[in-house]
Amino acid sequence: MNPRQQRSAARRLTHRSRSASVIVALVGVVVGGGWIATEAVVAALGYPALLLSPSAMVEILRDQPAVTGAVAVALALVGIVLIVLALSPARKARHVLADERSVVVIDDVVLAGALSRAAASAARVPGAQVRTALGRRSAQVSVTPLSGFPLAVDAITAAVDETLTAAQPSRRVAARVAITPRGTVTA
Structure with a gap:
């Protein structure tokens, strides 16, 4: 085993993988984006909304500042958690x-x-x-x-x-x- 392979193996053994947090984040983005895209297509075809139509979403966010603030805080917290996960060393003991x-x-x-x-x-x-x-x-x-x-x-x-x-x-x-x-x- 050459020194480069040894360093790589040592790093793998002493640091945690971040793949679980990446998978959770990507699944959340895909599910959220898929739902919004499905609602947009359903609204464009003239059918009733599955959960909430895009125009109703925009009205709620525009007319109810408490909901807008709650959504912004939730997205900010998710963003902070993802940044911390990305920048932390994930070192094992x-x-x-x-x-x-x-x-x-x-x-x-x-x-x-x-x-x-x-x-x-x-x-x-x-x-x-x-x-x-x-x-x-x-x-x-x-x-x-x-x-x-x-x-x-x-x-x-x-x-x-x-x-x-x-x-x-x-x-x-x-x-x-x-x-x-x-x-x-x-x-």
Whole structure:
């Protein structure tokens, strides 16, 4: 697999497809346009309207400003939603790991779990005492100490950094370790 194919495969695996929103938008445009076109043809042939004739539509929009405003607001909201869907990155919660032969993608939950286990092991606390929030380029590891047992932040940070180095994400992930100010009572 050449580098271009690897980048393409990695992008497909780490980003959501926008085809569902495009399909919904196009079906809405086709149904709405088809209905208006059908009403226009039916009115041109002199038959009664199926739902609402084009002239009645124009009269309602012209004579009732509340309806016109409601239609304008609805269309504006649909437009804003479509613009947001088009411009948002649609990134999935995944990281690409460095590998020369193939594309390796790991879910953020798995990587956060590995960081939490490494921090818990280095801090000698139960796994429930560690929380990890993983972003695109950062990891925030929060450790709650057991009351009466001080934690070595340097050792925890070294363990988390070692785990990140072993995972080799293709983009650098900066880890920050924070110790919560209040500990929990040991049983």
